Amino acid sequence: xxxxxxxxxxxxxxxxxxxxxxxxxxxxxxxxxxxxxxxxxxxxxxxxxxxxxxxxxxxxxxxxxxxxxxxxxxxxxxxxxxxxxxxxxxxxxxxxxxxxxxx
Numbered sequence: 001x002x003x004x005x006x007x008x009x010x011x012x013x014x015x016x017x018x019x020x021x022x023x024x025x026x027x028x029x030x031x032x033x034x035x036x037x038x039x040x041x042x043x044x045x046x047x048x049x050x051x052x053x054x055x056x057x058x059x060x061x062x063x064x065x066x067x068x069x070x071x072x073x074x075x076x077x078x079x080x081x082x083x084x085x086x087x088x089x090x091x092x093x094x095x096x097x098x099x100x101x102x103x
Contacts, residue, residue, distance in 0.1 A: 003094040005034040006087070007064075010080040011051070011101030012041040019054040020103040025064075030097065032063030038101070039084060042074040047101070 007030050011018050018038075025036055040048050051068055071080065081098070088096045 004092065005030065005095050005097060006084070006091070006093040007034045007036050007097045007099060008081075008084040008088075009036070009038045009099045009101050010041060010077060010084070011038060011043065011047050012074070012077075012080075013043045013045045013047060014101035014103075015043070015046045015050045017103040018047055018051050018101045021099050021101050022051065022054055023058075024103070025099055026058060026061050030064070031061075034097070035065040035093075036062075036067070037084060037087065038066070038068045039080050040068070040070040041076070041080050042071055 007025055009018070009021050009025070025031060038051055048070060055062065055066060071083065075083065084096060
């Protein structure tokens with residue numbers, strides 16, 4: 001049985017650090033073997049825009065499926081983790097790995 005792993009990057013006001021966290025994923029053994037889910041927790045800075053720009057700039061390096069979503073309301077880090085776990089269960093992932101957005 002092949003494991004289906006989801007790598008999650010929860011983020012809140014991480015516009016400066018999030019590109020480094022995404023880059024760690026790109027350079028990790030998980031790129032191409034796991035899907036990537038970036039969850040923004042209602043950042044008040046440019047986290048989402050910078051994430052989109054970084055993903056577009058590095059799209060040739062990213063082998064994995066990537067999804068960027070934004071919570072409707074700030075649910076805190078625990079709530080974001082809970083959303084990631086619920087998503088992983090609905091999509092039938094075998095496990096979840098967290099790379100925090102503040103690197």
